[in-house]
Amino acid sequence: MNKCMAFVKKLTGTRLFLPIFCLFLVLLSNLIKTPGFFEVSLKNGVLYGYIIDVINRASDLVILAVGMTLVVAASGGTDISVGAVMSVAGAVCCFILSGGQQTVNEFQNPYLLGVMAAIIAGILCGSFNGFLVAKMKIQPMVATLILFTAGRGIAQLITKGQITYIRVESYKKLGSSIPGIPIPTPVFVALIVVLLTYVLLKKTTLGVYIQTVGINSKASRLMGINSTMIIFLSYVFCGLCAGISGLVASSRIYSADANNIGLNLELDAILAVALGGNSLGGGKFSLLGSVIGAYTIQALSTTLYAMGVSPDQIPVYKAAVVVIIVALQSTELKRMVKRLQTERVAGKKVA
Amino acid sequence: MIRIDTNGSENDSLNGGKVMKKRFLSVLTVAVMAAATILTGCSGTQTAATTAAPAATESKSDAATTEAAKAESKTEAKAGDKKEIVVGFSQVGAESDWRTANTESMKSTFTEKNGYKLIFDDAQQKQENQLKAVRNFIQQDVDYIVIAPVTETGWDTVLQEAKDAGIPVIIVDRMINVSDDSLYTAWVGSNFLQEGYDAVGWLDEYLKKTDRADKDINIVTIQGTIGSSAQIGRTNGVEEKMKDHAKWKMLERQTGEFTQAKGQEVMESFLKTYNNIDVVIAENDNMAFGAIDAIKAAGKTCGPKGDITVISFDAVAAAFDSMIAGDMNVSVECNPLHGPRVSEIIGKLEKGETVEKIAYVKEGVYPADTAAAEKPKRQY
Structure with missing residues (x-):
């Protein structure tokens, strides 16, 4: 009995317990109204089911959340330009592949060139943000506000204000699936990004450096860590993630829709970091927490669709669930619970 | 967690000269930042407007520099002289083929050949920009203001300003929601x-x-x-x-x-x-x-x-x-081709006739079996 209690205590004590718990809570709530939520079948050689939708559709957000986590951890600020950077990356890729035309049925330039250009565009945007934040010491929110507002304008300029369509089967593969592989491609992309980042942070000292800089950038500088460089790199990495995410989003709709690619996704990415139990003040961070946070957000949207909640009420439900999840994870709530417990124990003793 | 306020602690130990230097630097940073913001912000608008409407931008600068002359020309026009009618058009921004066709329709209708001068403004999906544009139109004393609104609400103040200036406002595409119907002259759009x-x-x-x-x-x-x-x-x-x-x-x-x-x-x-x-x-x-x-x-x-x-x-x-x-x-x-309908209304207003408050454009239904035959005839 005691052993069991100790195990439960250890389990609930781990950092990722609450985020995972919340994710499961959201998913399991479907059993009430949509019993078939967890059914998975094979359609056209691709896995098909609500749960696959969650994993598939969350991919863009997962990739963004990875970059956002590092930015938050290193600089204690957020990059609000990621949605706009996604749109720039999509626009650059489609512009190159279409050769400037509005709709094409075959690539005008090699596919890889378009992808590389989009990723480079993402990195450039990230460098711009990083330069402003790390070197010029501008507040992250203000610095990234520039691309937040200008990014979509740039994307509009590249696409000449039109939706550029790339009607080529191979362009759609990144956003849908590759024949013969039953899992949608975006899932793999997200998995690769998460794994590579995880290995990079764990196998090198980069993860520790980012935490150190986030906790106290001056102290870490005195210790010999180039804190400016670390912050700069975290923004560059965030830009890279936004670029990749933009490619996936653009491939899903085989076009560059400058107005709508990644619209409001920067807020979801920040929310994912918060839902993952990370402090938005920087410092200690959990990459996997953010990833779980991202899946929770998508699970929530898909759940609301599956339940047939009327569209004008969806934001209310979303807000309510988010408030509950964030409140569950707040340290103040834990303290309150603890205080109640000690009071009860004390009361028992007196009695 | 210990946080050291870098600026504060350093300033304490610094001598005056360094403080000055630092202050200068910060001023410089702010200036650069502001410039960057303005540049990035503006270049977007500017170029969008230019690529979309070289003629319109030209007329815009014209209008700005020779305001006095224009005011003169307007009085002449009112005196019965067949002078061009200046129309200020605030467009939502380029967002889709539909929107582009809408813009094109306006531009091809309000040409100098037809006796118009069009001042085109691209709002880039932001209502603030539209409000600014309408105020600019009022300052430039245009003859008519045409707005394709981004949102339905928030128009009362600026439309009152236009009304006070005596400029008729025609709304196209989306409807607006104002407390007083007389704030706009007519609405042209889809049913x-x-x-x-x-x-x-x-x-x-x-x-x-x-x-x-x-x-x-x-x-x-x-x-x-x-x-x-x-x-x-x-x-x-x-x-x-x-x-x-x-x-x-x-x-x-x-x-x-x-x-x-x-x-x-x-x-x-x-x-x-x-x-x-x-x-x-x-x-x-x-x-x-x-x-x-x-x-x-x-x-x-x-x-x-x-x-x-x-x-x-x-x-x-x-x-x-x-x-x-x-x-x-x-x-x-x-149907995005609002230009002719708006022009019709302006024509009536010029003659002093009353116009219908709500004017719908003609719209059709296109089933798949006629698609191949219809496509070449489409303008958008």
């Missing part, structure tokens, strides 16, 4: 309610043609952004006319926010919840494209030869491609 009626009318005919008139029909709707005029009109239009068809059942409505990605996501969900969908109504073409992808991914077929009938709205060029490819059944037109 979204009628579009909804047309969609149901087409479906009725189609079902009769395919001998399904007495069968149960299950319908799902992918709605536009909740609260937009197009969404409200189309949803209500369909709902009203559906009452005449007892056998038709609306299974569910959900918003796809007018985007292809969301349309696909919503359709994916519909297909999993219901396996007996006969008809999909997508409230714009982009969402219909997304829905078609979702239908195909679910192993079903759509279009005239498929299991699911796809009804869409707007009828943009890409919709005709989709119909020719056999994916979409019908698209109900949302």
